[in-house]
Amino acid sequence: MSVVRIEHVYKDFKLGEQTVQALHDITCSFDPGVFLAISGPSGSGKTTLLNLIGCIDRPNKGKIYINDQDVSNMTENQLADLRSHSIGFIFQTFNLLPVLTAAENVEYPLLRRKDISADERKKRVKYFLDIVGLSDRANSRPNQLSGGQRQRVAIARALAVKPTIVLADEPTANLDKATGIEILRLMKQINRHLKTTFIFSTHDQKVIDQADRLVKIEDGYITAFGVRDAVEKTWNIARIRTLPEPPDDPLPELPHSQSTPLNPSSVARN
Structure with a gap:
């Protein structure tokens, strides 16, 4: 069984009067x-593809299956329920709520889950903060944490729903090189x-170096698949x-202006 299956998906966006094709077949x-x-x-369309897998957006054409469920025609409530049970999200800007502590941020996505008791929520928060090495910072707010620590909180929050899939959009973009590598190793261990x-x-090549599968996308097309030996x-x-390749045509010459050129000295006097 595939955890994600995508079949002949197209996605376009309207920009004013123009239609932009983001993903092709x-x-x-x-x-x-x-x-x-x-x-x-x-x-290239990689974030658009991630948003479709995460059921944040819908394709214009084609089908997407998450855990063998066709999500293409689900209602917004059904998609929200699927996300709350099966999909965790990690963003490059962390997206932590500044007024909440680390523990409260991890607990936040669990609050809409009627099937999880308060005791179970506390157990999950403790367990996943421990997994990311932040048990001692449970009561700290985001502005009291480093960038790497905030990303660890975001990872714990994503894992708290016990998802089958975690989607990470440029998770190392706002981290220095050493912290980015540390975060990637943590996610690989998890x-x-x-x-x-x-x-x-x-x-980011650092992320690609840690991956065991690779999908290359360019101009909305998948151009290659990779498997690491x-x-x-x-x-x-x-x-x-x-x-x-784009055409190598020279740029057309701009028409010469018919107006009288400015005299720099007259401009200076004015």
Whole structure:
């Protein structure tokens, strides 16, 4: 069973009178427990794809299955319920509530879950803060924590719902190199220990170096899939599509102005 299955998905956006095609005929599936990077340059469509997997947005065409459930035609309430049970989110800007402590931020997504008692919430908060090494900072607010510590709180919050999938959008973008590597290693340990699927949207080579699966996306098309050899630690890349190079036409000459050129000395006098 695939944890995520995407079939012939298209997504476009309206920008004024213009329609921008963000994703073109995306088809792929991800196995449970993978540590996967969706990589591509800015504007390639990787965040759009992550938002579709996270049921934050809907495709214009095609089907998306999460844990074998077709989410394409679910109501907003059904999608919210699915997210609260199955999907955790980690953002590059952490998205912690500044007025809440670390423990309260971790507990926050559990409050809408009627199936989790107050005692169970406290147990989960303690357990996941311990997993990310922040048991001693449970009562600290975000402005009392470093960037790395805030991202650890965000990881604990994402895990608290016990999701099958954690989606991370550029999770190291606002961290220094050493802290970013530390956070990635932590997420890799959690991935191995809890068998949680991690899917990253990134152009950071550090993230790609930690991944065991890779999807390359460019201009809204999937261009390649990669599988890391567990022994050799090298990538086996299957190229799916090669995009055409942009035309190498010279820029047209601008028409000469018919107005009289400014006289710098007259401008200075005025």
